[in-house]
Amino acid sequence: MTHALVRPHVLRFSLLLLLVVAGVWSGVFAGTAEAESPVAGTPATEPRAGLVIRHGNDDLRFAVVAVPVGDDRFDGVDLLEGSGLALVTTDFGALGKAVCSIEGEGCGVGECRKTVCQSGGEDAPFWKFFRWDSAGEWTVMVLGASSVSVKPGEIYGWSWTAKGSKLPPVTLEMVAAEASRQESAAPDEPGQAWLNYAAAGALLLGLAIFVKFSGVRGRKPGAAA
Amino acid sequence: MTATRGAGLDPRALVLWGAAVSLPALVGRNPWPLLVALLAGLAVRRSLVPAGAHGSGWGGLLKIATVLALLGAAFNLVTYHGGDRVMFALPDGWWIVGGDWTVNALVYGVLSGLALVVLVVAATTVSSLLDWAAVLRLMPDRLATVAVAGSVAFTFLPQTVRALRDIREAQAARGYAVRSARGLVPLLVPLLSTGLDRATTLAEALESRAFGAPVSREAQRPWAGGVLTMALAAGIVAAYMVATGEPARAAAIGIVAVGGSVAALRGTGGVAHRTRYQRSAWTRGDTLVVAVAVVAMAVTVVTLSVDRAALVFEPYPSLLLPRVNLGLLVALALLVVPTSVAERAA
Numbered sequence: 001m002t003h004a005l006v007r008p009h010v011l012r013f014s015l016l017l018l019l020v021v022a023g024v025w026s027g028v029f030a031g032t033a034e035a036e037s038p039v040a041g042t043p044a045t046e047p048r049a050g051l052v053i054r055h056g057n058d059d060l061r062f063a064v065v066a067v068p069v070g071d072d073r074f075d076g077v078d079l080l081e082g083s084g085l086a087l088v089t090t091d092f093g094a095l096g097k098a099v100c101s102i103e104g105e106g107c108g109v110g111e112c113r114k115t116v117c118q119s120g121g122e123d124a125p126f127w128k129f130f131r132w133d134s135a136g137e138w139t140v141m142v143l144g145a146s147s148v149s150v151k152p153g154e155i156y157g158w159s160w161t162a163k164g165s166k167l168p169p170v171t172l173e174m175v176a177a178e179a180s181r182q183e184s185a186a187p188d189e190p191g192q193a194w195l196n197y198a199a200a201g202a203l204l205l206g207l208a209i210f211v212k213f214s215g216v217r218g219r220k221p222g223a224a225a
Numbered sequence: 226m227t228a229t230r231g232a233g234l235d236p237r238a239l240v241l242w243g244a245a246v247s248l249p250a251l252v253g254r255n256p257w258p259l260l261v262a263l264l265a266g267l268a269v270r271r272s273l274v275p276a277g278a279h280g281s282g283w284g285g286l287l288k289i290a291t292v293l294a295l296l297g298a299a300f301n302l303v304t305y306h307g308g309d310r311v312m313f314a315l316p317d318g319w320w321i322v323g324g325d326w327t328v329n330a331l332v333y334g335v336l337s338g339l340a341l342v343v344l345v346v347a348a349t350t351v352s353s354l355l356d357w358a359a360v361l362r363l364m365p366d367r368l369a370t371v372a373v374a375g376s377v378a379f380t381f382l383p384q385t386v387r388a389l390r391d392i393r394e395a396q397a398a399r400g401y402a403v404r405s406a407r408g409l410v411p412l413l414v415p416l417l418s419t420g421l422d423r424a425t426t427l428a429e430a431l432e433s434r435a436f437g438a439p440v441s442r443e444a445q446r447p448w449a450g451g452v453l454t455m456a457l458a459a460g461i462v463a464a465y466m467v468a469t470g471e472p473a474r475a476a477a478i479g480i481v482a483v484g485g486s487v488a489a490l491r492g493t494g495g496v497a498h499r500t501r502y503q504r505s506a507w508t509r510g511d512t513l514v515v516a517v518a519v520v521a522m523a524v525t526v527v528t529l530s531v532d533r534a535a536l537v538f539e540p541y542p543s544l545l546l547p548r549v550n551l552g553l554l555v556a557l558a559l560l561v562v563p564t565s566v567a568e569r570a571a
Binding site: 088101109110120197199203207214 | 305551
């Protein structure tokens with residue numbers, strides 16, 4: 001006896017999910033190519049603060065960000081967000097925000113919420129926050145970026161490190177010059193060939209059709225029990 | 226003559242297939258492998274799981290998982306405000322919901338829900354097709370006690386769901402309809418009493434077969450209990466090492482845990498030897514299913530090392546097109562093979 005198994009809700013859900021995901025991407029990515037410049041720069045006449053980011057491979061990124069005069073609530077995370085760098089943060093309520101990832105280095109939100117990207121090993125790096133102090137040294141800001149009120153002329157640093165800052169000595173003028181140079185030299189991100197996406201879409205469509213027309217054939221109901 | 230086999234497949238092949246379908250959802254959130262794994266799981270489920278029969282209890286769980294996945298997507302949208310694709314913003318002062326509402330958060334929530342559904346589809350399909358008696362027969366004699374306890378625990382939920390459905394239908398036949406939370410009492414009380422009845426019957430049946438009976442002191446090594454405790458502790462430490470990103474130490478401690486467990490189990494003695502009326506035969510279909518599962522898992526693991534973005538996708542901070550790895554997708558698509566194998570076996 002042929003017994004057709006019909007689970008329309010499961011099929012409808014999977015196809016709906018497919019359409020939603022495809023729709024979200026096709027609609028949302030229309031403006032991807034017009035993304036804003038990754039590093040913010042401000043005219044030298046404005047009140048501004050400097051930012052230095054050191055990645056795990058010792059690559060350095062520089063940015064200068066306008067600082068609102070008289071606004072004590074402008075903190076270290078605001079400064080980082082103002083740089084325009086690709087950034088992932090997560091909110092810990094009254095404890096402030098944690099920085100999970102800068103320019104792709106770090107961890108995702110899920111892991112960040114659990115461990116703030118610290119794997120627990122002695123040499124395991126994470127994003128540490130520093131300030132270039134008046135003594136000409138990088139000082140770690142143990143209370144975190146949300147607890148720091150950024151003032152014009154200050155320089156802050158983020159380093160993907162387990163120990164020490166490993167950040168270079170800097171001046172605000174040097175940060176501004178490097179930021180300007182990096183901004184003009186920023187390469188475009190290479191995209192994947194559309195042929196790949198077309199092939200993947202065809203594969204999904206084929207599988208969806210297969211699911212649609214698959215069913216119990218040649219088996220008696222309950223034979224698997 | 227062979228033993229009863231779920232969908233004509235050996236339980237080991239089925240479990241391996243389930244692991245292969247689940248792996249992309251366990252390691253990442255890239256929608257391409259997730260969708261291929263989901264469709265492969267659904268194809269096998271639609272082809273092999275009979276409607277309303279053995280797997281009906283798990284079908285309800287799949288519905289619940291789908292609803293929870295959608296709720297999870299909405300929750301992520303409401304509570305996380307990062308990302309570059311802002312739909313609209315609420316005042317920052319508003320508790321929890323204040324801030325930017327982004328497409329990034331919605332996409333992450335949808336993908337997390339999709340991963341959950343993939344895991345549930347794989348688990349419910351395997352559970353619906355597995356012949357638990359065959360699974361028990363395949364376990365080593367020394368693990369028979371653990372296997373029985375595991376099978377009882379694993380079948381608890383679908384049995385409860387089926388009992389609830391039966392009670393609801395019986396009450397509906399008497400003209401009873403649930404109209405409020407208080408109206409659930411006539412359903413929950415018989416469910417509880419039925420569950421207790423079933424537990425008592427099961428316990429008596431197990432006891433009558435000397436399940437869990439103490440072994441003789443002569444057969445038991447005095448050191449076995451201590452070694453087993455240390456092995457379990459080592460296993461927990463190894464799991465912690467995996468969680469903290471130290472795989473080398475985890476592997477070393479894991480070997481100690483496995484070795485200790487084997488030694489302790491050998492030292493327990495007094496193992497009840499089981500006889501078998503019939504043995505399950507390994508078929509070419511089983512080999513084929515195992516082969517595609519192993520290939521899919523191997524390709525997934527290799528891809529995770531050499532092309533991580535093809536499996537791990539983060540919509541934060543910028544929502545970009547997820548990377549496609551056609552080799553990985555084709556390897557996962559091969560997981561529909563059980564549909565054709567089972568048709569031949571039927």
